[in-house]
Amino acid sequence: MSTKLIFLVIILLSLLISILFSLNIGATHINLWALVSSQAHQALNREVVLFIRAPRVAMGVLAGAALGGAGAIMQGLFRNPLADPSLIGVSSGAGLVTSVLIVCGVPEFLPPAYGAWSLPLGGMGGGFGATALLYLFARRQGETSISTILLAGVAFSAFCGALTGILVFRATDQALRDITFWTMGSLVGVNWSRVLLVLPFFAVSLLCTVGLAQPLNALLLGEADASLMGFPVERTKQLAMVACAASVGASVSMVGSIGFIGVVVPHLVRLVTGPDYRWVLPGSVLLGAMLLVMSDSLARIVAAPAEVPVGIITAILGAPVFVWLLVRTHKGSSVS
Amino acid sequence: MKLRLEECCVVRQNKTLLESLYLSVKPGEILAIIGPNGAGKSTLLRVMSGSIQPTSGTVWLGGRNMAEFSGMELAQHRALLAQECTTTARFSVQDLVSMGLTYTGKHIVRKKKNEIIESVLDRVGLADFGERDSTTLSGGERQRAHLARVVAQLHGGVESRGAGILLLDEPLAAQDLAHQKLIMECVLAYAAQGGSVVLVLHDLNWAAACADTIAVLSRGRLHAQGKPVEVLNTHLLAEVFGVQSRNYVTHVGTGRPFIIPHDLMERSSLRT
Numbered sequence: 001m002s003t004k005l006i007f008l009v010i011i012l013l014s015l016l017i018s019i020l021f022s023l024n025i026g027a028t029h030i031n032l033w034a035l036v037s038s039q040a041h042q043a044l045n046r047e048v049v050l051f052i053r054a055p056r057v058a059m060g061v062l063a064g065a066a067l068g069g070a071g072a073i074m075q076g077l078f079r080n081p082l083a084d085p086s087l088i089g090v091s092s093g094a095g096l097v098t099s100v101l102i103v104c105g106v107p108e109f110l111p112p113a114y115g116a117w118s119l120p121l122g123g124m125g126g127g128f129g130a131t132a133l134l135y136l137f138a139r140r141q142g143e144t145s146i147s148t149i150l151l152a153g154v155a156f157s158a159f160c161g162a163l164t165g166i167l168v169f170r171a172t173d174q175a176l177r178d179i180t181f182w183t184m185g186s187l188v189g190v191n192w193s194r195v196l197l198v199l200p201f202f203a204v205s206l207l208c209t210v211g212l213a214q215p216l217n218a219l220l221l222g223e224a225d226a227s228l229m230g231f232p233v234e235r236t237k238q239l240a241m242v243a244c245a246a247s248v249g250a251s252v253s254m255v256g257s258i259g260f261i262g263v264v265v266p267h268l269v270r271l272v273t274g275p276d277y278r279w280v281l282p283g284s285v286l287l288g289a290m291l292l293v294m295s296d297s298l299a300r301i302v303a304a305p306a307e308v309p310v311g312i313i314t315a316i317l318g319a320p321v322f323v324w325l326l327v328r329t330h331k332g333s334s335v336s
Numbered sequence: 337m338k339l340r341l342e343e344c345c346v347v348r349q350n351k352t353l354l355e356s357l358y359l360s361v362k363p364g365e366i367l368a369i370i371g372p373n374g375a376g377k378s379t380l381l382r383v384m385s386g387s388i389q390p391t392s393g394t395v396w397l398g399g400r401n402m403a404e405f406s407g408m409e410l411a412q413h414r415a416l417l418a419q420e421c422t423t424t425a426r427f428s429v430q431d432l433v434s435m436g437l438t439y440t441g442k443h444i445v446r447k448k449k450n451e452i453i454e455s456v457l458d459r460v461g462l463a464d465f466g467e468r469d470s471t472t473l474s475g476g477e478r479q480r481a482h483l484a485r486v487v488a489q490l491h492g493g494v495e496s497r498g499a500g501i502l503l504l505d506e507p508l509a510a511q512d513l514a515h516q517k518l519i520m521e522c523v524l525a526y527a528a529q530g531g532s533v534v535l536v537l538h539d540l541n542w543a544a545a546c547a548d549t550i551a552v553l554s555r556g557r558l559h560a561q562g563k564p565v566e567v568l569n570t571h572l573l574a575e576v577f578g579v580q581s582r583n584y585v586t587h588v589g590t591g592r593p594f595i596i597p598h599d600l601m602e603r604s605s606l607r608t
Contacts, residue, residue, distance in 0.1 A: 214438050220425040229489055230411025230439035275425035
């Protein structure tokens with residue numbers, strides 16, 4: 001009990017430290033302490049921190065939290081340790097729509113004020129649309145078949161991937177670079193208005209997630225047993241999907257698809273807390289946020305002054321950790 | 337509460353799993369369901385639990401159509417132990433059992449909950465297993481841990497509203513003799529408190545020894561129903577199980593039948 005609490009506190013503290021760290025690094029060297037102690041000639045530096053670095057860090061926290069939390073929820077919902085938020089089609093749907101918009105040159109076609117918004121809004125629409133489509137597809141006689149979603153989700157992702165491939169094939173060099181950058185994920189160019197835009201979706205997601213921990217625990221025993229014990233299984237599935245689609249859809253549309261956080265983070269948390277979702281959910285949210293903020297800092301450091309897409313960092317770090325987890329647990333197939 | 341099946345049929349993919357069943361269990365009654373593999377026993381139990389709706393016919397629970405109950409209401413009145421409970425999640429035995437109380441025991445304070453968990457674990461012979469990782473248990477231990485979860489679920493519900501219905505699908509399958517006895521003692525104690533118990537059993541002798549009523553299911557039909565002494569006889573064994581041999585059934589002092597393959601025993605003794 002207390003070790004789990006200590007663990008959560010430790011992640012929370014490391015999240016705060018990584019936020020400060022991330023605010024501190026960048027092209028210009030800025031002394032954060034000097035900023036706080038308010039000196040007139042620091043005005044430019046304050047602008048840099050407040051309007052360039054801070055929104056980026058804030059988006060990193062939100063997107064990381066979304067991916068970690070949604071990963072944990074998806075693994076519980078699908079009772080599958082490999083499940084991640086992309087399974088409900090939200091990433092592939094967002095990716096496809098974004099690619100279409102980029103290749104058709106929609107951002108340039110629209111007046112600049114709208115053009116900047118066309119990609120994130122289109123991505124969001126694509127993500128939500130894809131999830132809704134999968135959900136309707138898997139619904140039969142008032143029940144949602146989770147295995148249908150799983151299989152259809154894999155097929156849907158492959159299909160979207162193929163369509164995106166066709167677009168890439170037809171794309172101009174510039175469009176190609178934009179698509180590539182998007183599919184690898186990056187926090188470049190995030191500003192406060194984008195952060196504000198995603199906040200309502202995170203609020204929805206948070207509302208859905210409250211009270212979801214115990215039903216998700218029960219779902220680990222199987223849908224039949226959970227419903228026999230009185231758990232509202234169908235509502236749990238709906239809330240879980242809305243929670244994941246809202247938060248992941250919003251963040252993916254802003255920062256692109258960032259891999260491996262959703263898969264690896266919940267497993268890392270479970271190593272310490274065990275399978276109880278009352279601990280796994282908050283742990284995954286905090287650890288996901290921490291890891292994405294740290295990865296983004298790394299993305300800015302390793303090739304400075306250039307930036308590496310953050311998705312590359314998370315995959316390079318995440319994949320070996322994931323293999324290590326598989327080897328460590330021997331069975332390789334537990335959601336525990 | 338009385339549970340009553342009225343003309344229940346279950347059809348799945350043009351296959352009739354249960355055909356026009358009439359069956360009832362009263363409070364305090366123990367009903368054993370026996371029958372060959374694939375006869376529809378587990379399906380029948382699911383219908384009685386309300387988790388499968390009959391294709392036609394009605395399940396009545398205390399005079400109300402079961403289909404009208406919410407999942408939460410049902411959970412307070414009946415609990416079902418499935419044949420197999422597998423999960424790879426490493427819940428402790430305690431956490432597993434407390435899951436049964438999450439919904440039905442919402443009104444119960446934590447201290448009382450812990451008492452309930454302790455007492456049901458004690459009753460199924462897992463008193464010192466509370467902290468154990470449930471995935472490291474043996475098959476029999478795991479089944480008893482889930483039995484404890486199911487009993488705890490009814491504790492939560494029953495406390496506020498009369499006796500519940502315990503539905504157990506082959507609860508003795510993975511147990512050694514001592515624990516078979518322990519579980520049957522639990523069953524008898526539960527019925528003595530006014531609860532109803534429906535068990536699917538393959539060991540006809542346990543059915544004969546403990547059940548008030550035996551229902552014999554064969555190919556989705558109710559072949560016979562009644563007291564053990566009325567139902568269990570050589571004729572039935574031949575007809576339902578296809579066991580063609582003479583003199584299976586012995587009546588011991590209690591007036592309850594005891595079933596043993598005499599001819600096999602004779603053959604074995606010839607070999608020695």
